[in-house]
Amino acid sequence: MKVGTDGVLLGAWASLDQKDGRILDIGCGTGLLCLMAAQRTTHYGSHIVGVEIDPESMLDAESNVACSQWKERIELHNLPIQEFHSEESFDHIISNPPYFVNSLTSPDRARTTARHTSSLPFEVLTNVASKLLAANGRLSLILPFGALADITLAAVRSGLFLRRRTDVSSKERSAPLRVLLEFGHTPTTTIHTTLAIHTTDGDFTDDYKNLTKEFYLKF
Numbered sequence: 001m002k003v004g005t006d007g008v009l010l011g012a013w014a015s016l017d018q019k020d021g022r023i024l025d026i027g028c029g030t031g032l033l034c035l036m037a038a039q040r041t042t043h044y045g046s047h048i049v050g051v052e053i054d055p056e057s058m059l060d061a062e063s064n065v066a067c068s069q070w071k072e073r074i075e076l077h078n079l080p081i082q083e084f085h086s087e088e089s090f091d092h093i094i095s096n097p098p099y100f101v102n103s104l105t106s107p108d109r110a111r112t113t114a115r116h117t118s119s120l121p122f123e124v125l126t127n128v129a130s131k132l133l134a135a136n137g138r139l140s141l142i143l144p145f146g147a148l149a150d151i152t153l154a155a156v157r158s159g160l161f162l163r164r165r166t167d168v169s170s171k172e173r174s175a176p177l178r179v180l181l182e183f184g185h186t187p188t189t190t191i192h193t194t195l196a197i198h199t200t201d202g203d204f205t206d207d208y209k210n211l212t213k214e215f216y217l218k219f
Helices: 005-013 032-040 055-066 109-115 122-132 145-157 206-212
Strands: 022-026 047-052 074-078 090-095 133-144 161-171 176-184 191-198
Touching: 005 032, 005 133, 005 176, 005 206, 022 032, 022 122, 032 047, 032 055, 032 074, 032 090, 047 055, 055 074, 090 122, 122 133, 122 145, 133 145, 145 161, 145 176, 191 206
Parallel strands: 022 047, 022 090, 047 074, 090 133, 161 191
Antiparallel strands: 133 176, 161 176
């Protein structure tokens, strides 16, 4: 799976801080979010766990992690998140989950697993996250904007409430295509912001550059 804008956005946007001693990436794919989380927490050394169901993606993740300077802090597991068990809770869970609900599946098995909710329904994702999160932990996700109502309802049913939301549009003054979300166990007022990736002229916006500059050589 290629490195995509969705993963980079989530990895840069998630509110990681020094209280996040343990971070879990659900559906870690080739390890992008694990590596971004490790980079962002270098100065306080969070332990990061990645769980991925697809064996070929896991091979890529293992290779990518092994080539990084953070390999001692990243632990990978090749299994469905429903079968993952941990004696310790997590301070932050991040996930770029599958999101196609009523679409045709791809003949490419790995692509279907990565993109179709049949492999990880929203209700399963939020239930698992709720059980694995510490009392003050947060769940951070990126999804198509049209999935906002479904994921929010699934989260509430799992005892998780929306804390932060950023609507992401491809261009300034365009309708949002993606939404970045942070959930926690305690109900609170939602902080709602917007982000455009490109200006109307096609350049990257300053907001997008400032958010992602630590991860792109071109910035």
